[in-house]
Amino acid sequence: MEILGHYHYWVFAVLLMIGFYALVAKQNLFKKMLGLSILQSAVFLLYITMAEREGGTAPIIQPGVADQLYSNPLPQVLILTAIVVGISTMALGLAIVVRIREEYGTIEDDEIRRMDRRP
Amino acid sequence: MTLASQLPALQVVVPLLTAPIAAAMRPRDLAWLVTCAASLTAFAIAVALTAGALQGPADTSLRYDMGGWPAPFGIALVIDSLSALVLLVITGSSTLALLAGRRAMALDIEPHRQPLFYAAWLTALAGLCGITITGDAFNIFVFMEISSLATYVIIAAGPERRALTSVFKYLITGTVGATFYLIGVGLIYMMTGTLNLEDMELRIAEAPSRGPVLAAAGFITVGLALKAAVFPLHVWLPNAYAYAPHTVTAFIAACSTKVALYVLLRFDFMVLQANLPEHAAQFAGYLLPLALAGILFGSSVALFETHLKRLLGYSSIAQIGYIVLGAAMLDRAGLTAATLHMFNHALAKGTLFLAVIALGLRLGQANLNLSNLWGVGRAMPWTMGAFTVAAASLVGIPGTAGFISKWYLVSAALQQGPWAVVLVGVILISSLLAVAYLWRVLEPAFFADSPATLSEPIAHQSWAPLVILWLAAAANVYFGLAPQLPVELASRAAAILTAGHGAAELLP
Numbered sequence: 001m002e003i004l005g006h007y008h009y010w011v012f013a014v015l016l017m018i019g020f021y022a023l024v025a026k027q028n029l030f031k032k033m034l035g036l037s038i039l040q041s042a043v044f045l046l047y048i049t050m051a052e053r054e055g056g057t058a059p060i061i062q063p064g065v066a067d068q069l070y071s072n073p074l075p076q077v078l079i080l081t082a083i084v085v086g087i088s089t090m091a092l093g094l095a096i097v098v099r100i101r102e103e104y105g106t107i108e109d110d111e112i113r114r115m116d117r118r119p
Numbered sequence: 120m121t122l123a124s125q126l127p128a129l130q131v132v133v134p135l136l137t138a139p140i141a142a143a144m145r146p147r148d149l150a151w152l153v154t155c156a157a158s159l160t161a162f163a164i165a166v167a168l169t170a171g172a173l174q175g176p177a178d179t180s181l182r183y184d185m186g187g188w189p190a191p192f193g194i195a196l197v198i199d200s201l202s203a204l205v206l207l208v209i210t211g212s213s214t215l216a217l218l219a220g221r222r223a224m225a226l227d228i229e230p231h232r233q234p235l236f237y238a239a240w241l242t243a244l245a246g247l248c249g250i251t252i253t254g255d256a257f258n259i260f261v262f263m264e265i266s267s268l269a270t271y272v273i274i275a276a277g278p279e280r281r282a283l284t285s286v287f288k289y290l291i292t293g294t295v296g297a298t299f300y301l302i303g304v305g306l307i308y309m310m311t312g313t314l315n316l317e318d319m320e321l322r323i324a325e326a327p328s329r330g331p332v333l334a335a336a337g338f339i340t341v342g343l344a345l346k347a348a349v350f351p352l353h354v355w356l357p358n359a360y361a362y363a364p365h366t367v368t369a370f371i372a373a374c375s376t377k378v379a380l381y382v383l384l385r386f387d388f389m390v391l392q393a394n395l396p397e398h399a400a401q402f403a404g405y406l407l408p409l410a411l412a413g414i415l416f417g418s419s420v421a422l423f424e425t426h427l428k429r430l431l432g433y434s435s436i437a438q439i440g441y442i443v444l445g446a447a448m449l450d451r452a453g454l455t456a457a458t459l460h461m462f463n464h465a466l467a468k469g470t471l472f473l474a475v476i477a478l479g480l481r482l483g484q485a486n487l488n489l490s491n492l493w494g495v496g497r498a499m500p501w502t503m504g505a506f507t508v509a510a511a512s513l514v515g516i517p518g519t520a521g522f523i524s525k526w527y528l529v530s531a532a533l534q535q536g537p538w539a540v541v542l543v544g545v546i547l548i549s550s551l552l553a554v555a556y557l558w559r560v561l562e563p564a565f566f567a568d569s570p571a572t573l574s575e576p577i578a579h580q581s582w583a584p585l586v587i588l589w590l591a592a593a594a595n596v597y598f599g600l601a602p603q604l605p606v607e608l609a610s611r612a613a614a615i616l617t618a619g620h621g622a623a624e625l626l627p
Binding site: 020023029032036039040043046047050075078081082085088089092093096097099100103104112116 | 257260261264268271272275280281283284286287290294295298301302305308309314
């Protein structure tokens with residue numbers, strides 16, 4: 001059960017690899033950006049799941065309830081920042097893809113490379 | 120609460136808050152002026168902080184608690200000799216590039232976009248300063264992304280369309296690097312429950328298991344090596360340098376890879392190495408061969424490159440190899456050489472790219488193939504004169520800054536027992552290759568007949584780029600003859616880096 005008990009790490013690793021595969025193997029620049037987004041989502045998941053504790057609740061102190069188990073709020077706050085960073089990266093990346101489409105007329109990496117090689 | 124005590128925060132806040140002001144400035148010359156003023160202020164702050172870090176014993180560090188929150192809970196800013204040296208490099212190169220590049224940027228970038236361009240420049244500057252000054256692992260990530268995103272924007276402002284494709288490649292690689300770093304920080308946080316670098320160092324020793332920390336060390340090292348363009352993770356660098364506006368290249372080439380290397384040194388030596396006995400051997404075992412391969416690869420490719428800026432870019436890959444080589448020796452002498460070379464290489468490469476700004480004004484932005492440079496030495500003797508001085512510094516001719524760090528690197532290599540011959544051999548071969556590839560630029564520039572393109576300058580020559588260029592070239596000579604300041608900073612930095620783990624381990 002050790003392996004299944006860590007299932008969220010497996011989800012993290014699989015998502016990371018899917019994102020990485022798209023980055024490396026896809027020629028379409030838009031699909032590369034999608035891969036990047038999946039890669040980053042995998043890391044968001046890593047942070048969010050690490051904060052969770054079995055039987056833990058939201059970290060709000062209630063009067064009259066002692067010894068309550070809380071989830072750690074800090075990783076979620078951190079990852080909120082990272083999500084914002086991820087969105088900015090996505091926006092900038094897509095803006096560059098749009099500009100590439102305007103200049104080259106295509107967003108296929110191999111075609112762009114062929115056009116660049118021709119003087 | 121005096122102004123002096125707030126300087127660490129102001130180092131980041133001044134460029135960050137000036138960025139929106141620059142974006143709102145019309146006419147555009149005013150935007151340039153505001154940007155220069157902010158960059159100069161940042162440089163002055165860096166000088167003041169350096170003076171503070173140099174007072175007292177070697178491990179002096181100034182601390183600043185952001186918002187008054189004490190250290191492991193709030194974000195602490197830490198200025199020691201290592202970060203002071205990197206801050207000097209960042210703010211200095213930004214200021215010189217801005218002052219020299221006014222005309223070039225006015226020609227390169229559409230007028231209505233210029234204020235926004237300057238805003239992005241200042242954001243990049245603030246981000247780089249932030250990475251250097253902060254003592255918090257997650258804060259480093261945030262500043263890394265701030266500086267990277269802004270850097271992508273100013274590189275994409277390049278006049279050729281290939282700027283876009285090269286910046287896209289840089290964006291993908293840079294984001295993967297930052298994401299790897301984030302994974303590493305997450306794993307360490309899982310084990311230690313802290314993000315403050317110094318607190319981390321203490322708590323890793325008590326971590327319930329070593330596995331995740333070792334994995335984190337791998338993720339962090341690879342992620343930062345991607346950002347720092349350590350061979351073989353360098354593919355984004357030559358094109359990003361080549362197609363950026365020349366002024367941006369002068370700024371980026373001098374400092375952005377150095378900042379990633381700085382974080383790499385700080386994390387690997389100050390946080391991880393003291394607590395992971397396996398880590399030192401692995402760090403050296405992987406990075407030393409890569410450094411040697413990178414040195415030889417970068418120099419050899421530069422030998423056959425036909426575009427001036429790409430040639431200098433490949434030379435940067437070799438020079439990054441020197442810095443990593445020094446770090447991979449793991450001892451004090453090696454780390455002194457590595458940090459010293461960060462400073463001196465920034466000086467030499469920055470000066471070379473400042474000369475490229477002047478060349479671009481005369482020859483046109485896109486005409487920087489080596490064949491365009493024939494006879495340019497006689498047409499522009501001052502520019503190419505400074506280029507020659509900086510080239511001598513890059514090679515390591517005695518009397519220039521480059522010689523000092525090569526000297527330290529070779530003396531550190533000589534202490535490496537049986538490996539010394541190989542290390543010194545690689546350094547010497549690479550220096551000879553550097554002579555060869557720079558000669559390929561200089562020989563036709565001074566001794567060949569000039570082509571027709573030279574007869575009609577694209578833009579009216581102004582004195583500002585030349586004055587700045589010669590100021591930078593003079594700095595190369597000055598720090599070659601009187602190297603006390605960088606040497607003092609570097610040896611103190613090495614002392615801080617090695618403080619955690621007693622005797623230095625030998626190579627595997």
